[in-house]
Amino acid sequence: NAGVTQTPKFQVLKTGQSMTLQCAQDMNHEYMSWYRQDPGMGLRLIHYSVGAGITDQGEVPNGYNVSRSTTEDFPLRLLSAAPSQTSVYFCASSYAVRSTEAFFGQGTRLTVV
Amino acid sequence: RKEVEQDPGPFNVPEGATVAFNCTYSNSASQSFFWYRQDCRKEPKLLMSVYSSGNEDGRFTAQLNRASQYISLLIRDSKLSDSATYLCVVPGYSSASKIIFGSGTRLSIRP
Numbered sequence: 001n002a003g004v005t006q007t008p009k010f011q012v013l014k015t016g017q018s019m020t021l022q023c024a025q026d027m028n029h030e031y032m033s034w035y036r037q038d039p040g041m042g043l044r045l046i047h048y049s050v051g052a053g054i055t056d057q058g059e060v061p062n063g064y065n066v067s068r069s070t071t072e073d074f075p076l077r078l079l080s081a082a083p084s085q086t087s088v089y090f091c092a093s094s095y096a097v098r099s100t101e102a103f104f105g106q107g108t109r110l111t112v113v
Numbered sequence: 114r115k116e117v118e119q120d121p122g123p124f125n126v127p128e129g130a131t132v133a134f135n136c137t138y139s140n141s142a143s144q145s146f147f148w149y150r151q152d153c154r155k156e157p158k159l160l161m162s163v164y165s166s167g168n169e170d171g172r173f174t175a176q177l178n179r180a181s182q183y184i185s186l187l188i189r190d191s192k193l194s195d196s197a198t199y200l201c202v203v204p205g206y207s208s209a210s211k212i213i214f215g216s217g218t219r220l221s222i223r224p
Contacts, residue, residue: 033212042119042200042216043157058211090156094212101147102202102212104156 002026006091006105013081013112021076021108023091029103031094032074033058034066036087037107043090049074081112116140117203119215126191127223133187134218136201146184147202148175151217157200160186188220196222 007022025032033048035058045058047066055066063085065077074093078085091105119136126132138146146163161168163175163184174187188195201215 031212035214040121043214045211045213048211056211059213088154092212100204101159101162102149102157104158107154107156 004091004093004103004105006089006108008108009106011108011110013078013110015081015083015112017081019078019081021078021089021091021110023074023076023093023105024072025074025093025103026072027093027095027103028071029093029095030071031096032068033092033102034064034074034076035090035092036060036085037090038087046076046089078110083112086110086112116213117201117215119201119218121216121218123219123221125221125223128191128193130191130222131187131189132191132220133185134199134220135183135185136203136215136218137181137183138201138203139182140203141179141182143203145204146175146177147204148184148186149200149202149214151198151200153197157214160199191220191222193222193224196220 004025030051034046035043044060049055049068052071089108092102094100094102116139148160149157150160151157163177167176172189176185198217198219200217204212
C-alpha cells in the first residue's frame with residue numbers, strides 16, 4: 001500500500017528558482033491538500049482540491065500554484081522561491097472532507113537560500 | 114477569531130500523570146472532529162475521532178462540547194512515548210470545505 005507519496009523528501013533552492021513538489025495517492029481519494037509547517041507552528045493550508053479539475057486557496061496561497069488534472073496527482077508549484085518559503089511541506093488526502101481520516105505524505109523539507 | 118485554536122503548551126508532565134487539553138472551533142455547523150498526533154519531524158497521523166457521545170480508546174478519551182464549541186483530549190497514565198504534538202482537526206461542514214488543523218499542543222512526558 002503506497003498511500004500518499006510525496007517527492008522529493010529534501011530540496012534546496014536558490015531564491016528565484018521554481019520547482020514542483022509532487023504528490024500522488026493511490027486510494028482514489030477525492031480530497032487532497034497541501035500544508036506548510038514552520039518550526040513550532042501548526043499546519044497551514046496552502047491549497048486544496050475536492051476533486052479532479054477543482055482547486056481552491058487555503059490560508060497561505062501566495063507564491064504557490066496547484067493543479068488537479070487527475071484524481072491521483074496534486075502537484076504544488078513554487079513560482080519564484082523566496083527564503084520565506086523555507087518550510088516543511090505536507091501533502092494529504094482523504095476520501096471526503098467530512099468524517100474521514102486524512103493520510104499524509106512523509107513531507108518535503110525545503111530550504112530556500 | 115481563528116477557525117481552530119489550541120493551547121500551544123508545552124505541557125510538561127511526569128510519567129503516570131493525567132493531562133488534558135482543549136481545542137476550540139468557531140464554526141458551529143462543524144459535524145466531525147479529530148485528534149492527530151505528530152512526532153518530531155514526522156507527518157501527522159490520526160489518533161482518534163471525536164463523536165458526539167465522546168470516544169475512548171485505552172488511555173485516551175476525546176470529548177465534544179457543542180454548546181461551548183470545544184473538543185478535549187484526556188490522556189491517563191501518561192507514558193514517555195506519549196511525548197508528541199497533538200493537533201485537533203475540524204473538517205469543513207460541507208463537501209466543498211477545507212480541513213483546518215489547529216496549531217498543535219506540545220506534550221512532553223518526563224521520567
